[in-house]
Amino acid sequence: MVGITSYGAYVPFWRLKKDSIQKGFPGEKAICNFDEDSISMAAAAALDCLKGVERERVDGLFFASTTSPYCEKSSASMVAMATDLRRDIATADFAHSLRSGTAALKSALDAVKAGSAKNIVIASADCRMGVPGSPFERNFGDGAGALMVGDCDVIATVEASHSVCDEILDIWRPDGDVFVRSWEPRFTTSQGYLPVVNEAVSGLLEKCRLTPKDFTKAVFYSPDGKSHIQVASKLGFDLNTQVQDPLVDVMGNAGAAMPIMLFVAALEEAKAGDRILLVSYGDGADALCFQVREPIEKLAERRGLKGHLASKKLIDDYRKYLFWRGLLPTERRVETVSFVSVPAIHRERDAILRLQGVKCCNCGTVQYPPQRVCTKCHTRDRFEPYRLSDKKANVFTFTGDYISNPTLERPIMTTTIDFEGGGRMQCYMTDCDSEEVVPDLTVEMTFRKVGFRDGIHNYAWKSMPVRG
Numbered sequence: 001m002v003g004i005t006s007y008g009a010y011v012p013f014w015r016l017k018k019d020s021i022q023k024g025f026p027g028e029k030a031i032c033n034f035d036e037d038s039i040s041m042a043a044a045a046a047l048d049c050l051k052g053v054e055r056e057r058v059d060g061l062f063f064a065s066t067t068s069p070y071c072e073k074s075s076a077s078m079v080a081m082a083t084d085l086r087r088d089i090a091t092a093d094f095a096h097s098l099r100s101g102t103a104a105l106k107s108a109l110d111a112v113k114a115g116s117a118k119n120i121v122i123a124s125a126d127c128r129m130g131v132p133g134s135p136f137e138r139n140f141g142d143g144a145g146a147l148m149v150g151d152c153d154v155i156a157t158v159e160a161s162h163s164v165c166d167e168i169l170d171i172w173r174p175d176g177d178v179f180v181r182s183w184e185p186r187f188t189t190s191q192g193y194l195p196v197v198n199e200a201v202s203g204l205l206e207k208c209r210l211t212p213k214d215f216t217k218a219v220f221y222s223p224d225g226k227s228h229i230q231v232a233s234k235l236g237f238d239l240n241t242q243v244q245d246p247l248v249d250v251m252g253n254a255g256a257a258m259p260i261m262l263f264v265a266a267l268e269e270a271k272a273g274d275r276i277l278l279v280s281y282g283d284g285a286d287a288l289c290f291q292v293r294e295p296i297e298k299l300a301e302r303r304g305l306k307g308h309l310a311s312k313k314l315i316d317d318y319r320k321y322l323f324w325r326g327l328l329p330t331e332r333r334v335e336t337v338s339f340v341s342v343p344a345i346h347r348e349r350d351a352i353l354r355l356q357g358v359k360c361c362n363c364g365t366v367q368y369p370p371q372r373v374c375t376k377c378h379t380r381d382r383f384e385p386y387r388l389s390d391k392k393a394n395v396f397t398f399t400g401d402y403i404s405n406p407t408l409e410r411p412i413m414t415t416t417i418d419f420e421g422g423g424r425m426q427c428y429m430t431d432c433d434s435e436e437v438v439p440d441l442t443v444e445m446t447f448r449k450v451g452f453r454d455g456i457h458n459y460a461w462k463s464m465p466v467r468g
Helices: 038-049 076-082 100-114 135-139 185-208 227-235 255-269 294-298 304-310 318-324 342-347 349-353
Strands: 003-010 014-017 028-031 060-065 090-095 119-126 143-150 156-165 217-220 275-281 284-292 313-315 356-360 383-387 393-401 412-419 424-429 442-453 456-465
Touching: 003 038, 003 255, 003 304, 038 060, 038 076, 038 119, 038 143, 038 442, 038 456, 060 076, 060 100, 060 255, 076 090, 076 349, 090 100, 100 119, 100 143, 100 156, 100 255, 100 275, 100 284, 119 255, 143 255, 156 185, 185 227, 185 275, 185 284, 217 227, 217 255, 255 275, 255 304, 342 349, 349 356, 349 456, 393 424, 424 442
Parallel strands: 014 313, 060 090, 060 119, 217 275, 424 456
Antiparallel strands: 003 143, 003 156, 014 028, 119 143, 156 284, 275 284, 356 383, 393 412, 393 442, 412 424, 442 456
16 A cells, blocks of 8 residues: 655745735745755655654655755755755756656655655755746745655555646746746636646546545645645635635745645645545646545644645745845845855765764763764773754754844844753754844754855754744
8 A cells, every 4th residue: 555654744934915915915925035945845844754764764765846956966865864864865956847746646645655755855946037027926935745655554545646737838947047937817818827727637537537526635736825726626626614724924935845835735634535636737737636534633743734835934025025035135244154165065965965963872961063082981992973964953042143144134142052862053043033032042953044045955954942
């Protein structure tokens, strides 16, 4: 039996009121902090998905996005590193399509069914941008979703799938351009979205010999939060009881991650026996039919989509959003490091990217960064790796820097934290109000960008106040 064995999600802490983009529009959109991108969000969603899962069981990680930070470099390997997965796993990047999330999901299902892997994590994230002031900018939101596919303790089995490919210039982004483009909205809807989604779902229903009444929930990718209503009604789904809310008014359209995130939302409310339809769109459509199984009742608690949506902070400063997006010039940063050392990053990658410390085999003392001599019993070279990324910590001391980056974040908070179970670390703090940072504040770790220089995106772990 092959299917979904776990799920997770991530929605940024910050939300921008749509009224601040264009007056009179209700709702809000999730926006990345200046130190977030598709890689950091995918890592956060994957970590949420891995709650209660032994990392050694994972045989692969697939990353799906239309906004990968690199054009030529694997992002899946970075996400696998941040989630502290084994080295001998399969990684793959799915890109350039809004259907990349479901493409990765279908590939994982096929791989597990074929026996080439036992468990594969799919992490899909997007951080798309529309031209300032455009409907795209108003509707796009940032976020990530993650699913684990396996053959044991399956919470939702896949019964069938049906795909349609279609060549149409409705939504696109040229190489080197940061903004998503589109043709006239009536054309993109009437000639692209509506007929193709209808064809994919109709093909699936015929293949499964099912009707819309056989489904508890139908999850449709919706480009604007409204177009799905027309196709769902035509197909015969009840809009009030069966169709998943696309959540565009509370988080925005998360691109390739949107179908996965909405599927997570459906699974959070599902119970054994439910049947769920999942539909994605982008130069064609993928439609998948899932049957929810009893192990969903035993799934370990996670923050999920519901928890992340509830934990937020609203901003109505449109200029701040443009600064974070790099669309407005900022004051020149006072550089404390004059260059990037790739050999140094490579040498310390376990400590930097995995957030891996060491634990003394003699006395159990935890140290970070890894050392050769125990600070307590002075035993030499007798340590085992110790993961700190999933540990909570308490602030020991902190300081605020008003000089280094006066525009994007002021002040920059630097914290010294003590981990539960041992270990002390100095790191930046993010997603915080500087006035609320006090000694003994409980924090959790988050994987973030720490700089971009010479074409290199640098990542490391930061602390942040525990999200509710």
